[in-house]
Amino acid sequence: xxxxxxxxxxxxxxxxxxxxxxxxxxxPDSIASGHLETGSTMSSAEVFGFGGDxxxxxxxxxxxxxxxxxxxxxxxxxxxxxxxxxxxxxxLSDIFATxxxxxxAAKIRGVSRVFSIDRIEERLSRAASIGAxxxxxxxxxxxxxxxxxxxxxxxxxxxxxxxEAVDAYNHKDEGIxxxxxxxxxxxxxxxxxxxxxxxxxxxRGAPLASTISPRVVFPISDFWLKGLSYRAGVVDPKPLVGxxxxxxxxxxAFANVISSSVIDIEQAPEYYKRFDAxxxxxxxxxxxxxxxxxxxxxxGV
Numbered sequence: 470x471x472x473x474x475x476x477x478x479x480x481x482x483x484x485x486x487x488x489x490x491x492x493x494x495x496x497p498d499s500i501a502s503g504h505l506e507t508g509s510t511m512s513s514a515e516v517f518g519f520g521g522d523x524x525x526x527x528x529x530x531x532x533x534x535x536x537x538x539x540x541x542x543x544x545x546x547x548x549x550x551x552x553x554x555x556x557x558x559x560x561l562s563d564i565f566a567t568x569x570x571x572x573x574a575a576k577i578r579g580v581s582r583v584f585s586i587d588r589i590e591e592r593l594s595r596a597a598s599i600g601a602x603x604x605x606x607x608x609x610x611x612x613x614x615x616x617x618x619x620x621x622x623x624x625x626x627x628x629x630x631x632x633e634a635v636d637a638y639n640h641k642d643e644g645i646x647x648x649x650x651x652x653x654x655x656x657x658x659x660x661x662x663x664x665x666x667x668x669x670x671x672x673r674g675a676p677l678a679s680t681i682s683p684r685v686v687f688p689i690s691d692f693w694l695k696g697l698s699y700r701a702g703v704v705d706p707k708p709l710v711g712x713x714x715x716x717x718x719x720x721x722a723f724a725n726v727i728s729s730s731v732i733d734i735e736q737a738p739e740y741y742k743r744f745d746a747x748x749x750x751x752x753x754x755x756x757x758x759x760x761x762x763x764x765x766x767x768x769g770v
Contacts, residue, residue, distance in 0.1 A: 472498040472518035473562040474526035475555060476756075478540070487537040494540040496531060497706040498563040501538035516703070527737060529756055541710050545718040556725035556753055557717045565713055565724045566706035568663045571627050572601040577722060582618065586611045586649075588637070589747050591729075599726060607637050612653045622655035631664025632681055644685030651688050654697055662701030727751040 474496030478488055488494070499516045500523070515534070518525040523532075533539055543558055557565075568574055575583045576599055585596030586604040593603035604614050615623065628634075628646040636642045643666070650660040668683035669675065692699070716722035729750040732740055743749045 471525040471527040472516060473559055473564070474517070474531055475543075475559045475562065476531075478536075479530065482536065485537045488540060488542070492540075493543045495543055495558060495561045495706075495710070496526060496533060497539060497541060497561075497566075499703065499705060500533065501535045501707070503535035503538060527734065527754055529734075539707070541707065543714070545714065552731070553723070553725050554717075555755075556728055557723060558714075559753070560724035561710050561713055561717075562706060563704065565722070566709045567704040568627065568629065568661075571629055571663065572596050573599055573722065573724065573726065576600050577716065584615050584618075584623070586615075588635075588639075589750075592727075592750055595726060595750065612649050615653050619655075622653050622658070624655060624658050625661065626650040626654045627661045628664045631662070631666050634664070643682060644687065647685060648688055651692050651695070651697065654695070656695040657697070659698040659700070662699070663704075666701075725751075728753065731755055 476494065476496070478490050478492045478494060481488055481490060496517070498518075515523050517523050517531075523534075541561065560566075565574075572583045572585045583601040584604050585593065585601040586606055587593050587596070588605060588607035590605075593605060597603045602618070604611050606614075626649075628650060630646050632643045634641075634643055634646045636645055646664070647660075647662075654660050666683075666685070667678075668681045669678045671677065671679040713722065717724070727750050729752065730740060730743075731753045732755070734754055734756065737754060740749060740752045744752060
């Protein structure tokens, strides 16, 4: 289930003429189609870590089709320390572009008040550390808590959880965040779907995928009466990297605020258990220098 990578090019195919062995690159979560893209084609794109032929990126090497349209060369200088810089760059492959650090992105763009809703204390503390208002939904209704600050509701709301959402009692409820967003968002404003809703057939890479329902209960009447707009979809990091890389290189964005551990690949089984038990927020897998020539290894998260 891993689809974030950062490392160096070790081999190039004969159709590649814009990349060289040794180039330092980000591997986006999804590959380019290899054809002219006049609109969004992400619904049918191949994605690392979701089964299929690509596999995942928790490996010393990765095969990247259509590499010169997919890989993102990196050549920047910042005052950030090396490990922090690598973690920030790695975020360009998926989570920063997707908006998993939505509270951070909102603060960077000058939003006056940002709420971060969760039930894990460490994650709430991280949100507070960047200036967001932590909302613990395991204690009280999150909509009521937010409306105590914003009587008419918020201008924008974003679901960053998706199909893994749970209620205050830790019972699975795939649609609870969506319903809360419709409730808490002010009339005429918008809601966004970043968290994954991806029903698919079970595969080696996703053995329980067929257990995921492709449908949730949607409060269409409230949505319609409030005149809300709703956007969703799979991210394509490549068009967004220029702006995000500028934020990182100018020390304006620190996506590694969510970092909790850096491990070797041999520790992955243990840390998958820790992550499942909500004892970790973000785990970085770092390969040793035996994996590459110049000390920049493929990273998987």
